[in-house]
Amino acid sequence: MEFTRKLREATARNNSLLCIGLDPDPERLPAGLTIAQFNREVIEATNDLVCAYKPNLAFYEAAGLEGVKSLEHTLSLIPPNIPVIGDAKRGDIGNTARMYARSLFDVFGFDAVTLSPYLGLDSIEPFMVYSTKGLFLLCRTSNPGARDFQDLEVEGHPLYEHVALKALEWNAHGNLGLVVGATHVRELARIRHLCPDMPLLIPGVGTQGGDLPEVVKSGTDRAGGNAIINSSRAILFASAGPDFAEAARRVAMITRDSINRYREAPHRSE
């Protein structure tokens, strides 16, 4: 099924804009559990609370071949009606980008992926032709280093705004979105203003400290949707003990419900 539709249906069914980042940091996994066992419990405990899951490939690749197998296994554990975003941040020249698209869409079968914009249009095009898939271009990221290049001023506007405008221009298949960190709500609001109808993938709530009410207010569209709000560590590692899955469910539910409360707040009716 098309990513956009799958996302819309999961969002409605679970009444949720919450995405859980499946980033199994090996230093924080409960003792004795494999990556796939850990993910299985988290997925079973939370799949009625999320609009999407987002595994970041780095956490799997760090474990070598076994890690790649764990990722494939994890993908098989996610209910097919919940979209999965492969957080890969790939970006390479045209003929190579085709290979990454094949890996992410044909081999792993992700419904959507994240991509780096630095190499420009021909690094994105081989992904765009998969018109049923979603593509989220890094725009303004949540980390301190985002300032180094993304905030540089080009013709009176920060570089990330140029990325947002290019995404609008390139969006012939209607399958582009943007990654915008939750840690800088002013930037988030500005990007939402520039791209009123584009899906935004918003990491950085939870451990990274994004201000949830402001993020929901600034990141959602006029109907209070079209935003995928991601939390990874705060949910996965809510407890370091054997009750990690219950704790993950508890924090996921609180996060989902808080997001919904702010979606419904009076300012939405203005």
Place this chain on the structure above:
Amino acid sequence: MEFTRKLREATARNNSLLCIGLDPDPERLPAGLTIAQFNREVIEATNDLVCAYKPNLAFYEAAGLEGVKSLEHTLSLIPPNIPVIGDAKRGDIGNTARMYARSLFDVFGFDAVTLSPYLGLDSIEPFMVYSTKGLFLLCRTSNPGARDFQDLEVEGHPLYEHVALKALEWNAHGNLGLVVGATHVRELARIRHLCPDMPLLIPGVGTQGGDLPEVVKSGTDRAGGNAIINSSRAILFASAGPDFAEAARRVAMITRDSINRYREAPHRSE
């Protein structure tokens, strides 16, 4: 052994600035050969002609688990005194970048990698602490889309120059280099001017059409070195027949020797 020293020794031993990109495009592999069999023959035919090999991970990931195994197998076939650059173009926030560094350096054991700069310093730092490894930041790439963002003017200079200057500033361990495409020699010359002592990884000669004499003149340092000039398809697929390895050797030798001729041209003594 440290990347810089390994590179210097291979460059001297093989009298070569040529790097071969081991990018086994599945559509172009000779019939009946696996990726590793193909790479084995290319490596056996060319390892006295190169200063480095550079596998691009996309071509392996596109073949799934088997592809990742092929990459590990390929790495075991490269003589240990020839440095291997993992062309990964990764770039992610700090705690995730640590995982990519672990994958590329500890799991695969690359001597050097390519990285995307878009996320800034904290996406590079987890790699920099591997002080014996080489890191090549994407600066001005060889593809048409490089224009979209890399050439945007920031304070009177294109974005890629800011990347080059940041690399100079960040280079506390002396292990940073830059990726600069061969297809735009003016930009290459400008970056060499800004970074007279930094190693440059220069893809884009061969199929992509970079002008070799100009590339060697503009990309090498005052001593005619410190440049890694990469060719992939023009060498790997020099022949589509069973003589592909001989053909690869022939083109590799011509390319290496041409580079050396231009290194020694009179303009170097100015």
